[in-house]
Amino acid sequence: MSPTKLKISFFSFLAFILALFVYFLVTFTNTEYKKKDDLVENLPSISVIVMNGCGINRAALRFRDFLISKNINAKIYGQGNTRHRIYNKTIIAVKKKNEKKLKEFIELTGIKRWFYAENKNSDVDFKILIGNDFEKYLK
Numbered sequence: 317m318s319p320t321k322l323k324i325s326f327f328s329f330l331a332f333i334l335a336l337f338v339y340f341l342v343t344f345t346n347t348e349y350k351k352k353d354d355l356v357e358n359l360p361s362i363s364v365i366v367m368n369g370c371g372i373n374r375a376a377l378r379f380r381d382f383l384i385s386k387n388i389n390a391k392i393y394g395q396g397n398t399r400h401r402i403y404n405k406t407i408i409a410v411k412k413k414n415e416k417k418l419k420e421f422i423e424l425t426g427i428k429r430w431f432y433a434e435n436k437n438s439d440v441d442f443k444i445l446i447g448n449d450f451e452k453y454l455k
Contacts, residue, residue, distance in 0.1 A: 362390040362417055362441050369445040371401030376446050382454050388424050393440055403447035405429055411438035418442075426453050 364383070368376035376395035383392055408430035410418055421442055422428060433443070 362388070362421055363393060363439065364390055364421075364442045364444060365393045365440050366395040366444045367398045367446065368395065369398040369401060369403030370448045370450065372446075372448065372450070375450050378454065379444065379446055379450055383425070386424065398445060403445050404449065406447040406450050406453060407431065407445050409433040409443040409445060410441070411435050411443055412441045414441065 366376045366380045366383070368374075376397070380392055380395045383390065406427050406429070408418075408421065408425075408427050410430055410432045411434060413432065413434055418430065422430070425444070427444065
């Protein structure tokens, strides 16, 4: 066997041994490994966007920060302003119909007013339209 073929065989064997070692290391020593089902359970159960509908400066931002501070299992897509700042009362627009999530979200936020504005293409379950009364929910 020529020296070049010997080097190639040696490095191939070394690469195989290294790959085998990494496989066993990852498979048998990774105690942080989670099954796919465990990961699905930890995904945010509720997705929401917060919109300022009252015109009070930073109302949506304050409410978003409040939701984050409650450590709820939710994905908060952000905050913004509604086209018209006409809302006196804070209200939930339900974008995806799911009674269980709606009940849970009402309990978490304390907002009792809601209406259906279903959109099957929506990225969020709920849109919170902040009204002039939003501060009572920040407690």
